[in-house]
Amino acid sequence: MASSQADIVSLWQETAPPSTKPLRFTGSGQADVAVIGGGYTGLSTAHALAREGVDVVVLEANRLGWGASGRNGGVVSGKFRIGFAQMARRWGLDVAKRMHEIGLKAIDNIPDLLAEFEIDAEYQPSGSLRCAHRPEALAALQEECDWLGHTLGDSSVSMLDACQMTSETGATGFFGGMLNQRGGVIHPLKFQRGLAAGLRAGGLAIYDESPVTGIEHLPRGGLNLHLPQGQIRVQQAVLATNAYSSLTAAGGTIRRRVVPFRSAIIATAPLTGTVGSTLLAEGRSYTETRRMMRWFRKSGDRLLFGGRGAFGKKNNASGFVALEKAMRRQFPQLEGLEITHRWSGLVAMTMDSLPHIGRLDDRLTYAMGYNGTGVAMASYVGRHTAAMVLNQPVDLGLINGLALRNVPFYPAREIGVRLVAGWYQTLDAFGK
Numbered sequence: 402m403a404s405s406q407a408d409i410v411s412l413w414q415e416t417a418p419p420s421t422k423p424l425r426f427t428g429s430g431q432a433d434v435a436v437i438g439g440g441y442t443g444l445s446t447a448h449a450l451a452r453e454g455v456d457v458v459v460l461e462a463n464r465l466g467w468g469a470s471g472r473n474g475g476v477v478s479g480k481f482r483i484g485f486a487q488m489a490r491r492w493g494l495d496v497a498k499r500m501h502e503i504g505l506k507a508i509d510n511i512p513d514l515l516a517e518f519e520i521d522a523e524y525q526p527s528g529s530l531r532c533a534h535r536p537e538a539l540a541a542l543q544e545e546c547d548w549l550g551h552t553l554g555d556s557s558v559s560m561l562d563a564c565q566m567t568s569e570t571g572a573t574g575f576f577g578g579m580l581n582q583r584g585g586v587i588h589p590l591k592f593q594r595g596l597a598a599g600l601r602a603g604g605l606a607i608y609d610e611s612p613v614t615g616i617e618h619l620p621r622g623g624l625n626l627h628l629p630q631g632q633i634r635v636q637q638a639v640l641a642t643n644a645y646s647s648l649t650a651a652g653g654t655i656r657r658r659v660v661p662f663r664s665a666i667i668a669t670a671p672l673t674g675t676v677g678s679t680l681l682a683e684g685r686s687y688t689e690t691r692r693m694m695r696w697f698r699k700s701g702d703r704l705l706f707g708g709r710g711a712f713g714k715k716n717n718a719s720g721f722v723a724l725e726k727a728m729r730r731q732f733p734q735l736e737g738l739e740i741t742h743r744w745s746g747l748v749a750m751t752m753d754s755l756p757h758i759g760r761l762d763d764r765l766t767y768a769m770g771y772n773g774t775g776v777a778m779a780s781y782v783g784r785h786t787a788a789m790v791l792n793q794p795v796d797l798g799l800i801n802g803l804a805l806r807n808v809p810f811y812p813a814r815e816i817g818v819r820l821v822a823g824w825y826q827t828l829d830a831f832g833k
């Protein structure tokens with residue numbers, strides 16, 4: 402089932418304890434609910450269902466942690482792809498407040514999960530810093546910071562000037578930045594594997610290398626899930642396949658509601674000497690304000706630099722070269738330092754830039770579309786997705802309040818993504 406992406410060894414794979422042997426589903430079985438996809442969304446949903454006494458089974462097509470949950474940047478944040486002020490303008494202040502609260506709850510859920518399953522995933526609640534690459538970007542950050550403080554009463558945000566940015570990041574050239582004390586960084590694969598191991602230890606059935614290849618609606622209710630070596634009869638299923646919804650036909654219509662966008666990461670060899678001690682000394686996550694947003698963080702003594710680009714369907718060398726060039730431009734002091742790891746994965750973009758949970762019909766529920774910010778959110782939405790499965794009330798603001806719409810011109814999505822990415826890169830290059 403795994404594509405060429407599995408061949409690339411990420412820094413996370415190299416630094417996490419070895420994965421357990423795959424546990425494939427074979428034969429025929431039954432359960433109340435099947436969760437399809439074993440990333441943060443699938444595991445958090447199964448966790449919440451099991452807590453409610455539901456007989457639940459998780460079916461993952463690849464090895465556990467193969468998807469975005471095992472290969473992301475490990476930035477823990479409660480933000481959405483659209484800002485809270487924009488939400489207030491579009492949907493009203495109460496909605497913006499609720500979404501802000503959901504973001505904070507998602508962040509707070511991370512240490513709770515780590516404690517519950519005794520996971521050491523190197524979580525540092527060190528906050529995040531947004532770095533303005535132009536004066537106009539700094540003005541926009543200042544406006545956002547004021548709005549968050551005055552209107553939402555968020556006291557965790559503050560502004561840094563250009564000098565403070567240099568001492569915080571070790572990079573020159575930023576005009577200032579906005580510091581958010583909430584959130585931090587984590588080892589994403591240790592987190593994912595820790596969750597899976599903890600849930601398995603508690604008796605939850607989690608199968609990997611077990612792709613669901615088809616979902617059959619049975620005339621008298623329930624579903625028959627087809628797998629290469631078996632089938633499972635369930636009352637309901639949850640699609641937690643996010644950007645990988647096109648892996649098999651089981652993705653059905655849901656795959657047309659997200660655009661998979663390739664995101665890539667490079668990691669340096671360990672930093673030493675003054676560079677090692679001065680670069681990103683506070684150990685936060687850092688994002689640039691460019692349209693084709695680049696981000697960076699440290700993991701141990703290595704620098705990780707990531708971003709989205711016009712990568713297309715597969716990993717491509719020129720995309721990594723562009724990322725490395727951007728890193729060396731930002732941090733000239735890294736001259737000569739080797740890049741030891743290069744990897745990528747797919748993020749799921751939605752038409753309204755928001756994640757969504759919802760129902761396709763009375764038997765199928767979905768949760769997806771984190772637009773590249775799913776570490777905290779995907780780990781948090783599970784309890785609400787479980788409530789939806791159980792027909793309990795769900796109040797997750799726009800996440801369940803708005804429908805996940807189909808992507809128009811879906812067959813042309815790849816070309817569209819690359820055109821938009823290319824155009825954004827051009828605008829960034831010209832400082833627009």
Ligand SMILES: Cc1cc2nc3c(=O)[nH]c(=O)nc-3n(C[C@H](O)[C@H](O)[C@H](O)COP(=O)(O)OP(=O)(O)OC[C@H]3O[C@@H](n4cnc5c(N)ncnc54)[C@H](O)[C@@H]3O)c2cc1C
Nearest residue numbers: 438440441442462468469470473474476613746774775776
């Ligand atoms: C390179 C990269 C960097 C990122 N950086 C960050 C970051 O720093 N911070 C942040 O908040 N977010 C980040 N993200 C996004 C974040 O990783 C995702 O939003 C989150 O992991 C989504 O979790 P998920 O469980 O919904 O999806 P996934 O973890 O992708 O899991 C979906 C799973 O479904 C499985 N599947 C698909 N079809 C089937 C089938 N038919 N049968 C069985 N299984 C199936 C797939 O194999 C896959 O494992 C990043 C993503 C990428 C790719």
